[in-house]
Amino acid sequence: MSFDLNNDPHIRIDILTGERVLVSPHRSKRPWQGQVEKSTTRERETYDEDCYLCPGNRRAEGAINPSYSGSFVFVNDFSALLDRDNSFYLNEKDLFITEAERGICKVISFSPRHDLTLAEMDLDAITQVVKTWQNEFDNLRKNIWVQYIQVFENKGAIMGCSNPHPHGQVWAQQGIPSAIVLEGQRQMDYFKKYGRTLLRDYLDAELKKKERVLIETKSFVCLVPYWAKWPFETMIISKRELQTISEFSSEELSDLALVIQELAIRYDNLFETSFPYSAGMHQAPVNTGDQSGWHWHMHFYPPLLRSATVKKFMVGYEMLADAQRDITPEKAAEMLQQLSVIHYKKQSN
């Protein structure tokens, strides 16, 4: 019997986590009668006097933002982690396991302009954001108790972002998050078996196949992973086997800015909306043991499914069993490949 990836339900394995993803291509024609999101096409002002990120404004805890240009970094006024030294650990019969967690949560405003996102910022401004990420990473890892640093962005109200002023976050912490332990273990296993990083070999194979590749520059590739869970999920992978952003050359920093810009523009163009997502880098832990096999990459998890207002719900089956998707990763890649690299707001008709 023949098998058709474009029509038959099947499982794909996420090679970074080992997790199964159920792909149900035949189901992409399902009508949708459920919840519809608000679309956000409203134009914003360049400055908002009530925004705690705009230059010169007062923040929740009273501090006044400088009148900055470029990006601006400060410790989150409502940090989930606190920088307090405490070594509490308690394991009660393998049933109640508790450990103190120390950390620093920072906010990075991407630009003094309240109204721009990465999709509309110019390349110099995005390059400055990327340099700020490197700078923050380099400084935070100097705390010898820090073992992991998560750089990420929640974009759009639908992704829990409470302020539309473009910004991201950096959380540095004492422990290593579960997702990082898992990806690290699998990357190390592969490296020990094959002597090359998992993502190096994966990248080479994808560059030969081409069908899921969206953007290729000198130093990075952006693609829809074969095992993508979210409808328009993508990944940026460095061509060199780098472990963290600390190792990036200045050419690589600008090159990453270029890839992020192009991806953000294509995303916005897909449904002609400010395209929501959560995105973040996965990097090797620092100040700790052997990390061989770790290969720097950045995940983009966008929730939208078929329009600016209909999202994919990762709910019952997905929370309890396996991730599930309808449209194939190849179809998603094809749709993203066909889009213009000029932002829809800037296209002359």
Add this chain to the structure above:
Amino acid sequence: MSFDLNNDPHIRIDILTGERVLVSPHRSKRPWQGQVEKSTTRERETYDEDCYLCPGNRRAEGAINPSYSGSFVFVNDFSALLDRDNSFYLNEKDLFITEAERGICKVISFSPRHDLTLAEMDLDAITQVVKTWQNEFDNLRKNIWVQYIQVFENKGAIMGCSNPHPHGQVWAQQGIPSAIVLEGQRQMDYFKKYGRTLLRDYLDAELKKKERVLIETKSFVCLVPYWAKWPFETMIISKRELQTISEFSSEELSDLALVIQELAIRYDNLFETSFPYSAGMHQAPVNTGDQSGWHWHMHFYPPLLRSATVKKFMVGYEMLADAQRDITPEKAAEMLQQLSVIHYKKQSN
């Protein structure tokens, strides 16, 4: 230095998965300026002529529902899995791993009444739903290719439910989902080490501590797990070391209905709204090898955080690193414990 679980950020380990959960109790006073959901207090009709679940109505693929009483089961007109025998498997260099997946997706309408949820149905009607779950499970496992059966419910538009008529789903499949493999492995490891199931010991310890226990009946306990990820997450655990609903006595079936009813009522009473959640049973795989250590339980994952319209966003940090919560599980349990077991709509003022 002393450590205070009610104030200091800490990690708790989910004993079923081994995953870390970051608890940030000091942060529960954070103001919320982000997305606010629609609240659904609108009363519904007992029958809706456009509903594909109401008795006598026509479904998407043309079939006509019988004029049923009790619950009603049919194969999903837009099944994510299809019942087609296919043994396709391909592993391309450990990078592209693909496998055919066979399955059956059923929908269970809980009641002919369009307007009721489990929180408002009477005990007999809920008992009938629980019996239907057992019946479906018993029948589906007779297909020798079926290895796992997921019983679940998505309740509320916010949880991707596209029809407010009360209903759940049952997906039977050939493979074993990642979440089940993980929980099964950890339960087996514990069982081999201690000779008792992990959840048996956990239950005993929680029944002694009492602070996270919401409901205890002869056969089941409902509690807020020590490692709960969602603000008001709960779990129902059987007192006997049962592996699947097949083994439930008829007394246990009615008893489960009672626990579900009381939990659903307390949930609705919390914010005086039809409380959304995704819920589902985790049960041992069937028609396959040794499952020792598996202990039947049911997870409830509700998204709301502090009102009928403000939910917890599991986004950037949570998708990339670890789950994170603000309010402690103990505080959530306390709030749920204090609620009436009479549904707010039925309370006389």
